[in-house]
Amino acid sequence: MEKPTLAIIIPCYNEELCVKSTVDKLFIVLQDLINKNKIKPNSYIYLIDDGSKDNTWNIISEMHRVNPLVKGQKFIRNFGNQKALIAGLEGVREIGCDCVISIDADLQQDEWAIEKFIDKYLEGYDIVSGIRNDRKTDSLFKKLTAWLFYKTMNILGAKIPMNHSDYRLVSKRGLNILSDYGEKYLFLRGFFNEVGLKNAFVKFDVKPRMAGESKFNFVSLMGLALNGITSYSIVPLRFITLLGFFMALFGFFVGAEAVYEKIFHNDAPNGMVTTIILLCVFGGIQLFCLGIIGEYVGQVFREVKARPRYIKEIELK
Numbered sequence: 339m340e341k342p343t344l345a346i347i348i349p350c351y352n353e354e355l356c357v358k359s360t361v362d363k364l365f366i367v368l369q370d371l372i373n374k375n376k377i378k379p380n381s382y383i384y385l386i387d388d389g390s391k392d393n394t395w396n397i398i399s400e401m402h403r404v405n406p407l408v409k410g411q412k413f414i415r416n417f418g419n420q421k422a423l424i425a426g427l428e429g430v431r432e433i434g435c436d437c438v439i440s441i442d443a444d445l446q447q448d449e450w451a452i453e454k455f456i457d458k459y460l461e462g463y464d465i466v467s468g469i470r471n472d473r474k475t476d477s478l479f480k481k482l483t484a485w486l487f488y489k490t491m492n493i494l495g496a497k498i499p500m501n502h503s504d505y506r507l508v509s510k511r512g513l514n515i516l517s518d519y520g521e522k523y524l525f526l527r528g529f530f531n532e533v534g535l536k537n538a539f540v541k542f543d544v545k546p547r548m549a550g551e552s553k554f555n556f557v558s559l560m561g562l563a564l565n566g567i568t569s570y571s572i573v574p575l576r577f578i579t580l581l582g583f584f585m586a587l588f589g590f591f592v593g594a595e596a597v598y599e600k601i602f603h604n605d606a607p608n609g610m611v612t613t614i615i616l617l618c619v620f621g622g623i624q625l626f627c628l629g630i631i632g633e634y635v636g637q638v639f640r641e642v643k644a645r646p647r648y649i650k651e652i653e654l655k
């Protein structure tokens with residue numbers, strides 16, 4: 339494999355406290371890789387401002403003015419981290435690069451692991467996924483929900499590696515395949531594990547956020563998880579069918595039993611409580627299942643409208 343032009347993409351949402359020092363640190367890593375003759379000197383950094391309300395974009399434009407190897411674009415409003423990542427992948431594909439690595443603006447992922455990603459690329463891998471060594475920096479709640487999410491995804495058949503974040507290398511080939519996917523709410527972690535490209539893994543350490551605060555809350559993480567599930571698996575829908583079948587079967591036998599009791603023992607089962615409990619249980623299960631179906635309907639609804647994934651306000655390249 340020939341040494342690549344590397345692009346690093348960074349989604350930024352209100353990251354005025356981090357973005358400058360992150361870019362500086364990444365250039366040190368890039369310079370080191372250039373000195374080691376592992377990447378080409380025209381490698382660059384591409385920042386996606388996801389509609390920040392603070393000074394982030396001014397800082398990015400200023401860095402671009404001083405050094406044109408800092409490039410980027412700004413969204414017209416906040417579209418979310420997945421859209422920002424997709425915009426980055428599309429942006430660098432247009433500008434040109436041989437491979438691209440995505441990393442967070444707070445640089446929680448160890449930037450010195452980039453060399454390992456490049457080594458894997460040079461061995462011929464198209465996708466290199468970063469796997470967190472541990473979740474020391476996460477709250478117990480986040481650890482638990484993350485674990486639940488990856489387990490659910492794997493049970494449902496979408497083989498996402500445990501503790502894979504969006505720290506990932508994608509080759510030009512991967513980018514070209516991505517451009518054929520029209521899915522608007524693409525779930526990147528699922529996508530890159532599904533297409534069938536050669537996938538390698540790199541372990542990295544996680545640091546605490548250096549400044550500012552996490553841009554995710556419970557609701558947005560839930561949204562991400564639900565999108566991941568509904569876009570990569572229809573097992574929940576099949577499960578509902580099965581559940582309905584067995585519940586009907588159960589109802590049939592209970593009904594038969596009641597008729598039998600009435601005819602042969604003249605003993606009608608009485609019990610308001612049983613009725614109320616069964617009503618609540620079955621009512622609850624039905625609403626829950628309706629909710630699951632609703633998630634898929636929602637997915638179809640969003641996709642069928644085919645709105646643009648994001649709207650670019652300005653680009654610096």
Ligand code: UDP
Nearest residue numbers: 349350351388418419422442443552553554
């Ligand atoms: N981010 C974004 N748009 C959003 C939320 C987050 O582009 O709506 C970016 C954010 O600037 C950061 C990355 O996504 O570069 C990860 O966010 P954060 O560090 O807040 O998440 P956490 O590490 O807490 O999961």
Ligand code: MG
Nearest residue numbers: 442444446547
């Ligand atoms: Mg972070």
